[in-house]
Every structure is written in C-alpha cells, then in structure tokens.
Amino acid sequence: MLRIGNIQIKQPYVMAPIAGYTDSPFRRMVTGSGAGLVYTELISADALVHKNKKTLMLMKYSPEEKPVTVQLLGKNAGILAEAAGMAMDAGADIVDLNLGCPAHNVVSNGAGAALLKKPELVREIAAAMRKALAIPFTIKARTGWDEDSKNILQIVDIANEQGVDAIAIHLRTRAMGFKKGIDMQSLIEAVRRSKVPVIGNGDITAPQDAKHMMAASGCAGVMVGRGALGAPWIFGMIIDYMQDRGFVLPSLPSIRETVLNHLHFMVEFYGETKGVKLFRKHLVHYSRGGPASPLLHARHSSDFRAKAVIIDKLEPLIKLINGYFDYLMEVDRV
Ligand SMILES: Cc1cc2nc3c(=O)[nH]c(=O)nc-3n(C[C@H](O)[C@H](O)[C@H](O)COP(=O)(O)O)c2cc1C
Structure with a gap:
C-alpha cells in the first residue's frame, strides 16, 4: 500500500x-x-x-x-x-x-x-x-x-x-x-x-x-x-x-495498437506536425525493444527508424508503422 x-x-x-x-x-x-x-x-x-x-x-x-x-x-x-x-x-x-x-x-x-x-x-x-x-x-x-x-x-x-x-x-x-x-x-x-x-x-x-x-x-x-x-x-x-499471475510480453498486434494510440495522443496534444516529430524518439524506443518488449530482436527495425525520422505528417507515418508491423508479423509466422 x-x-x-x-x-x-x-x-x-x-x-x-x-x-x-x-x-x-x-x-x-x-x-x-x-x-x-x-x-x-x-x-x-x-x-x-x-x-x-x-x-x-x-x-x-x-x-x-x-x-x-x-x-x-x-x-x-x-x-x-x-x-x-x-x-x-x-x-x-x-x-x-x-x-x-x-x-x-x-x-x-x-x-x-x-x-x-x-x-x-x-x-x-x-x-x-x-x-x-x-x-x-x-x-x-x-x-x-x-x-x-x-x-x-x-x-x-x-x-x-x-x-x-x-x-x-x-x-x-x-x-x-x-x-x-x-x-x-x-x-x-x-x-x-x-x-x-x-x-x-x-x-x-x-x-x-x-x-x-x-x-x-x-x-x-x-x-x-x-x-x-x-x-x-x-x-x-x-x-x-x-499478484503471482506471471506475466507475458505483449503480442505484435497489441504493440501496434499501443504505438498508434500513443501517436494519436501526441497529435491530439501537440498538433500534427509537432506531435509527429516529437513521436520519433518514442518510435526509436518502441522499435529497439528491451527486456519488457519482444521487439528487442526484431529485424528490419533500423530501416524502419531511418524512414520514420524523416516523416512529419500523420497519415504517412501510420502507413509506415502498419507496414513495419505487417512485416514483423509475417516474419513471425515463418
Ligand atoms: C533522459 C533522462 C531524463 C531524465 N529526466 C529526469 C527529470 O526530469 N527529473 C528527475 O527527477 N529525474 C530524471 N531522470 C532520472 C529518472 O527519473 C530515473 O531516476 C533514472 O533514469 C533511474 O531510473 P532507471 O534506471 O529506471 O532509468 C531522467 C533520466 C533520463 C535517462
């Protein structure tokens, strides 16, 4: 408590x-x-x-x-x-x-x-x-x-x-x-x-x-x-x-949803251009992963980051994010 x-x-x-x-x-x-x-x-x-x-x-x-x-x-x-x-x-x-x-x-x-x-x-x-x-x-x-x-x-x-x-x-x-x-x-x-x-x-x-x-x-x-x-x-x-329920890492679809929600919150708070630009550093963290994220070993991520950091509009960024996760899910299935 x-x-x-x-x-x-x-x-x-x-x-x-x-x-x-x-x-x-x-x-x-x-x-x-x-x-x-x-x-x-x-x-x-x-x-x-x-x-x-x-x-x-x-x-x-x-x-x-x-x-x-x-x-x-x-x-x-x-x-x-x-x-x-x-x-x-x-x-x-x-x-x-x-x-x-x-x-x-x-x-x-x-x-x-x-x-x-x-x-x-x-x-x-x-x-x-x-x-x-x-x-x-x-x-x-x-x-x-x-x-x-x-x-x-x-x-x-x-x-x-x-x-x-x-x-x-x-x-x-x-x-x-x-x-x-x-x-x-x-x-x-x-x-x-x-x-x-x-x-x-x-x-x-x-x-x-x-x-x-x-x-x-x-x-x-x-x-x-x-x-x-x-x-x-x-x-x-x-x-x-x-609470002794163990824990699971989030799935790729749920991470995609989280990332897109976060992006929408950013745009809501800062407006489109500033929100998208400020989101870049978060995308770097999301795509790098860590002990609490399955994206730690994801392939294709540096490519994704290089593209993400030059976008400053919402729609193209959403498209890029969706493409990245589609790719990861495809790889995951193989
Ligand atoms: C980039 C960065 C910015 C930080 N900004 C603040 C801050 O504004 N105020 C603060 O008290 N601590 C700040 N910290 C310290 C963190 O709150 C935290 O004490 C520190 O990162 C240790 O926790 P961690 O090992 O879980 O990261 C910052 C740390 C980092 C890496």
Missing part, C-alpha cells in the same frame, strides 16, 4: 520523471497500463514564476493521468515556494523537489543533485515549500553527490523533520551518472529510517526487478524510468507478476 499524504496510490508502481519523454501523452499511456503515479518532467521554478509559456505547458494534463506530480527544479527557497504554490493552483495533486538531476548546466548552477552537498539549504527549501503547499509534497533524490559524500540518510531525516510526504530515491550517486548497478543497501537503510513512504528507483526493466527491489528493501513502491520507454505496458506486467 502506498499512501502519499492524503492520496491513496492505487498501485505502488510509479513512472519516473524523464525530461523530454514523460509529457501528458506518455503519462496517459503508462496510467492506462496501470502506473499508480506519474510525474511531469523537471520544471524550472524560475521559469515558472516568470510564467514562461513553454513551462506552463509542461504542467498540462488530462484527467486519466491523475494523480499527477509536478516536479520542480531550483535552488532558491522563496522562488521554489512560489512555484510550488503556482503548481498547486494549476491542479497538481503532488509537488516534488528535484534533488537528483546530474546535468552539468543544472549542478553548476547549484540545483538538482548539487543541493545534496548543501543539506542546510535543502532544509530551508523543504520548509518553505511545505509551508506553501496544502497538498502532498515529495522529494526525489540521488543517494549523494559521490561515494565519499553519500548522505541520503541525512536527507531522509531532513525530509521527515520538514513534513515531506514521501521520498523517491534513485539508487545512484551523482558521480555514478546512469551507469548500470544500483545501491540497494542505501534503500534498505532509508526504508528503515524513514517515517514516510520510500520509493526505490533504478534499473527496473522487467517485473522481476520490481519484485526483487520491494522484497529486498521493504520499500513502499518502486519507480520505473528508462525501462518504460518504448514499453509503457511494463506496469501491467509488473502488476500481474506481483
């Missing part, structure tokens, strides 16, 4: 925020497959308080995505508190503070993972945001800046003390970037220490990984990141597996 403040999360399987991917159309895809909670991508608190149009667009969502977490990035307590209030007024169910972004332009400015080096500032920011928010408030942190300065337990203590409602932990330090391998021990200790739910994150690409993380740590929920790109159905697989 995962409860964040006064919000009961239906399934404790959470879609991670991923800049450039977890927009409203993608969030509709994962909640449709069973994800219990979704996030916007990180949103700059400074840009939000300046009412930047593109930034405001990042907070738009449709009802089936709820509950939606708006994630804020910044380093100034006053600005973050003001932005938190704006996110709440715009309809966010939960507001989250980013303590994990490793990007150079972010950390050199003192935000994201760089805040882990300043726990006193984290305390000040958390207090200000908590005061500004009448809805649940969460943080998402890495385990520390680097191996020598790992301080996630200190961050957990600050979060508990400041009334944060849940803590998601990406089980890598900033120095680890996105390299394979996660620090399960930090999760075990954080779960033991925290009075509020802890959500574990890192390297979940198949249902077994989710089950293992929950069993090994006792965490209240798990968060899937890159493993859901090109495989939004992974949440349904995790739910089945956790």
Whole structure:
C-alpha cells in the first residue's frame, strides 16, 4: 500500500520523471497500463514564476493521468515556494523537489543533485515549500553527490523533520551518472529510517526487478524510468507478476495498437506536425525493444527508424508503422 499524504496510490508502481519523454501523452499511456503515479518532467521554478509559456505547458494534463506530480527544479527557497504554490493552483495533486538531476548546466548552477552537498539549504527549501503547499509534497533524490559524500540518510531525516510526504530515491550517486548497478543497501537503510513512504528507483526493466527491489528493501513502491520507454505496458506486467499471475510480453498486434494510440495522443496534444516529430524518439524506443518488449530482436527495425525520422505528417507515418508491423508479423509466422 502506498499512501502519499492524503492520496491513496492505487498501485505502488510509479513512472519516473524523464525530461523530454514523460509529457501528458506518455503519462496517459503508462496510467492506462496501470502506473499508480506519474510525474511531469523537471520544471524550472524560475521559469515558472516568470510564467514562461513553454513551462506552463509542461504542467498540462488530462484527467486519466491523475494523480499527477509536478516536479520542480531550483535552488532558491522563496522562488521554489512560489512555484510550488503556482503548481498547486494549476491542479497538481503532488509537488516534488528535484534533488537528483546530474546535468552539468543544472549542478553548476547549484540545483538538482548539487543541493545534496548543501543539506542546510535543502532544509530551508523543504520548509518553505511545505509551508506553501496544502497538498502532498515529495522529494526525489540521488543517494549523494559521490561515494565519499553519500548522505541520503541525512536527507531522509531532513525530509521527515520538514513534513515531506514521501521520498523517491534513485539508487545512484551523482558521480555514478546512469551507469548500470544500483545501491540497494542505501534503500534498505532509508526504508528503515524513514517515517514516510520510500520509493526505490533504478534499473527496473522487467517485473522481476520490481519484485526483487520491494522484497529486498521493504520499500513502499518502486519507480520505473528508462525501462518504460518504448514499453509503457511494463506496469501491467509488473502488476500481474506481483499478484503471482506471471506475466507475458505483449503480442505484435497489441504493440501496434499501443504505438498508434500513443501517436494519436501526441497529435491530439501537440498538433500534427509537432506531435509527429516529437513521436520519433518514442518510435526509436518502441522499435529497439528491451527486456519488457519482444521487439528487442526484431529485424528490419533500423530501416524502419531511418524512414520514420524523416516523416512529419500523420497519415504517412501510420502507413509506415502498419507496414513495419505487417512485416514483423509475417516474419513471425515463418
Ligand atoms: C533522459 C533522462 C531524463 C531524465 N529526466 C529526469 C527529470 O526530469 N527529473 C528527475 O527527477 N529525474 C530524471 N531522470 C532520472 C529518472 O527519473 C530515473 O531516476 C533514472 O533514469 C533511474 O531510473 P532507471 O534506471 O529506471 O532509468 C531522467 C533520466 C533520463 C535517462
């Protein structure tokens, strides 16, 4: 059971925020497959308080995505508190503070993972945001800046003390970037220490990984990141597996339906040309496959990608997608 403040999360399987991917159309895809909670991508608190149009667009969502977490990035307590209030007024169910972004332009400015080096500032920011928010408030942190300065337990203590409602932990330090391998021990200790739910994150690409993380740590929920790109159905697989029903990879016809639905959501949200162009990166993930997708070993896919990335109209793209799946199904039958 995962409860964040006064919000009961239906399934404790959470879609991670991923800049450039977890927009409203993608969030509709994962909640449709069973994800219990979704996030916007990180949103700059400074840009939000300046009412930047593109930034405001990042907070738009449709009802089936709820509950939606708006994630804020910044380093100034006053600005973050003001932005938190704006996110709440715009309809966010939960507001989250980013303590994990490793990007150079972010950390050199003192935000994201760089805040882990300043726990006193984290305390000040958390207090200000908590005061500004009448809805649940969460943080998402890495385990520390680097191996020598790992301080996630200190961050957990600050979060508990400041009334944060849940803590998601990406089980890598900033120095680890996105390299394979996660620090399960930090999760075990954080779960033991925290009075509020802890959500574990890192390297979940198949249902077994989710089950293992929950069993090994006792965490209240798990968060899937890159493993859901090109495989939004992974949440349904995790739910089945956790309920001892086993799981099956989706069939080619059902993947085709998923891809076309996603494309339609994109066009609905962004309009035709922009929606089709922004869909290219998703198509790359769909056609590459992964542990949660049977397209991992599909032939013909690089050819398909080369063609897909130069199309900017809906009808020709649908035709190309249909042709690709027809071909795969033909090959499958042989
Ligand atoms: C391209 C990319 C963009 C990301 N954007 C965000 C973001 O906006 N906010 C955030 O908290 N984490 C962000 N992350 C980190 C993920 O949320 C997640 O913590 C990380 O990928 C580890 O999970 P995974 O191993 O399941 O992918 C991003 C990761 C990637 C690869």
